[in-house]
Amino acid sequence: MKSEVIITIENLTKRFPEGDSEFTALSKINLEFSRGEFAGVVGPSGSGKTTLLNIIGSLDKPTEGRVSVLSNDISKLSHKESAMLRNMHIGFIFQVYNLLPVYTVFENVEFALMLQKKSKSERTKSVMEALEWVGLQDIPNKKVTKLSGGEGQRVAIARAMVKKPELVIADEPTANLDAVNAHSILETMKNLNKEFNTTFLFSTHDEKVMSYLDRIIHLRDGKLESDEIIHHKITAK
Amino acid sequence: MIQFLLKGILRDKSRSILPIIIVSAGVFLTVLLSGYMKGVFGDVIDQSARFDTGHVKVMSRAYAENIDQLPNDLALLGVTEIVGSLKNQYPEMDWVKRIKFGGLIDVIDKEGNSKGQGPVAGLSFELFSGTGKEIKRMNIEKSIVIGRVPLKPNEALISNEFAQKLNLSIGDEVTYIGSTMNGSMAFSVFKICGTITFGVAQMDRGSIIIDVSDAQKILDMEDGAGEILGFQRNDIYQVEEAELISDKFNASYASDPDEFAPMMVSLQKQNDLEFMINYSNSISAILIGFFIFAMSLVLWNTGLLSGLRRYKEFGIRLALGEAKGQIYRTFTYEAIIVGIIGSVIGTVLGVSAVYYLQVVGIDISGMLDQLSSSMMMPSVLRGKITPNLFYIGFVPGLLAMVLGNMLSGLGIYKRQTATLMKELEV
Known part of the structure; x- marks a missing residue:
């Protein structure tokens, strides 16, 4: 059975002004991502990884070409519609966990649902469920400033996953973690990917992350260098 | 959401303490000066009425x-x-x-x-x-x-x-x-x-x-x-009523050319008291206006600093899918909460200080010995607690805080979401 395509990228070009001229960050990219993929965009610094994820995450718009995410044409979305798309359908996981420091573990995860205007009871149920997915169900009231790096990233995963998004964009999620924590986090994400059929898109150059990916897209100087499906990598860890 | 914001305000001292101190100080001064001026002017008018002018x-x-x-x-x-x-x-x-x-x-x-x-x-x-x-x-x-x-x-x-x-x-x-x-x-x-x-x-x-x-x-x-x-009734001066009575009385003698015919003058037309009554009525508005302006400037700057400090937080919220307008609104709600807290504290302190001045007062009898004025001045100046003191401070407190934050919060609209990933990497 053919999986449903949720992201379509056609002839995507992104240019940024640089002094009097322009810098081309992405050039004529064509890609498709299906529901439930666990894919990564790999490449050296300046290759266009983050720009690509920015556009897919509706944080930026293409200069040329068309990007459709969950049937939304990114270039045609207003700021409010882009925010709504992120709010309802896309989860973000950052390199540094970017939690709200004055709030507890529970409240940080709950915030994503508050933006969706879910009721208190719904929020409580969903947050506790999400914390259980990442193994933090015992410390919901802990201040996030007291968490270890691994725990912090787990909260970030719970925050991204609590709203059960169709797409999670993870920008170098293991960059600040030791090997043990990195594997544990990746294992958690992989399990969530399988359980909820959520599409995960990584930006990375970490070998550990790559070993978990089902698909690796190589970018170089803003151009698509390769796009490989690597089933065997899952068992190689 | 309000509860969520309140938690943030209470836990993040740097977000709340300075604005609350500024708002409390402004509200305190507004209430204190307003109560004090009302008391002093009220005493002057009351004493003039009792000893000299009547109503x-x-x-x-x-x-x-x-x-x-x-x-x-x-x-x-x-x-x-x-x-x-x-x-x-x-x-x-x-x-x-x-x-x-x-x-x-x-x-x-x-x-x-x-x-x-x-x-x-x-x-x-x-x-x-x-x-x-x-x-x-x-x-x-x-x-x-x-x-x-x-x-x-x-x-x-x-x-x-x-x-x-x-x-x-x-x-x-x-x-x-x-x-x-x-x-x-x-x-x-x-x-x-x-x-x-x-x-x-x-x-x-x-x-x-x-x-x-x-x-x-x-x-x-x-x-x-x-x-x-x-x-007048209960010895309380009613400006409009006094004016009406005196106008009516004088009209009945208008055609009488006798220089010994009686004439009636209301309190405010005697001893320059009209200026004092008008000044007393407008002093609260002047004070409120002044404090709104001064505090707004300070709170605008405080808001800018807060905006800089919370730059990352706003970035995270934008990335999570909160619209700029929504962040701006929550920033304003926070200002309202902080404004209310500061206004309550300032009002309590201000009313307490006015109460102290009402009971103890400031003795100016030494100064009055050198003063030659037709105005009846009390030798102890006292504040007066009036019902409006309990809400008057909320006007500058809330307005200045909200205005200051709204001005500083405009920066949220200039934020580029395209650079969020880079900004949130550090």
Whole structure:
């Protein structure tokens, strides 16, 4: 059975002004991502990884070409519609966990649902469920400033996953973690990917992350260098 | 969401403490100054009314023209009839006769020789000849230092300071020397039955207080009085009502060309009190306006600093899918919460300070000794707690906080979501 395509990228070009001229960050990219993929965009610094994820995450718009995410044409979305798309359908996981420091573990995860205007009871149920997915169900009231790096990233995963998004964009999620924590986090994400059929898109150059990916897209100087499906990598860890 | 914001405000001290301190300080000053000014102006107006102007004053036109000279030769005659008519026309008001006079007090020894003299300002009103309302109005019983209220003719109260200067005791006799209504010499002996301190510098310097019937007798003012004062219900001055009454009264004498015809003047038309009443009414608005402006500037800067410090937080929220407008609104809600907290604290502190000033006051009697003004100034300036003090501070507190934050929060709209990933990497 053919999986449903949720992201379509056609002839995507992104240019940024640089002094009097322009810098081309992405050039004529064509890609498709299906529901439930666990894919990564790999490449050296300046290759266009983050720009690509920015556009897919509706944080930026293409200069040329068309990007459709969950049937939304990114270039045609207003700021409010882009925010709504992120709010309802896309989860973000950052390199540094970017939690709200004055709030507890529970409240940080709950915030994503508050933006969706879910009721208190719904929020409580969903947050506790999400914390259980990442193994933090015992410390919901802990201040996030007291968490270890691994725990912090787990909260970030719970925050991204609590709203059960169709797409999670993870920008170098293991960059600040030791090997043990990195594997544990990746294992958690992989399990969530399988359980909820959520599409995960990584930006990375970490070998550990790559070993978990089902698909690796190589970018170089803003151009698509390769796009490989690597089933065997899952068992190689 | 409000609960979520409140938690953030309470936990993040740097987000709340400085703005709350600024708002509290501004609200405190607004409430304190407003209460203090109201108290002082209220006291000045109240004392002027009680001692000098009444809420309305009836006198002859000629007397009114020369009022600074206390021209009893131009006083109203036939006041019993005038007062009767006023009582009929305006029964809700209390109408009383007053005679003010000047002269000399001569203190005589046992042999009848003069042992001291001093100029004196005389005030006469209904002490034993009236209903007792004037005694209450003038707060005579509480103002008496030693002795008692005059109970019969030829008894007098004398200001305590003056009594000490002349070395007078209760029971001593003094001779009043002055001039009658007709310009002849007036001599009369009074027995001191008490000394008094009103807390009003003008009255406490050197004054003698006698019953109005005694004044009529010694000044040859049979059925006459320099002034007839009218006091409104519960002795509370109602500006519009006083104006209406005086306009109506004066209109009834408009066609009378007699310079001795009575005329009525409202409190605010006397002794520059109109300026004071208008100033008193506008002072709160001036203070509020000033503090809104000053605090908005400070809070704008505080908001900018807060915005810089929370730059990352806003970035995270944008990435998570919160719209810029929504972040701006929550930033404003936070300002409202902080504004309310600061306003409550400032109001509590301000009202407490006004209460302290109401009870203790600031003694300015030393300054008043050098002041020559027709205005009745209390020698202790006191604040006054009025109902509006409990909400007046919320206007600058909330407005300044919200305005300051709204200005500084505009930066949220300039944020580029395209750079969020990069910004949130660090």
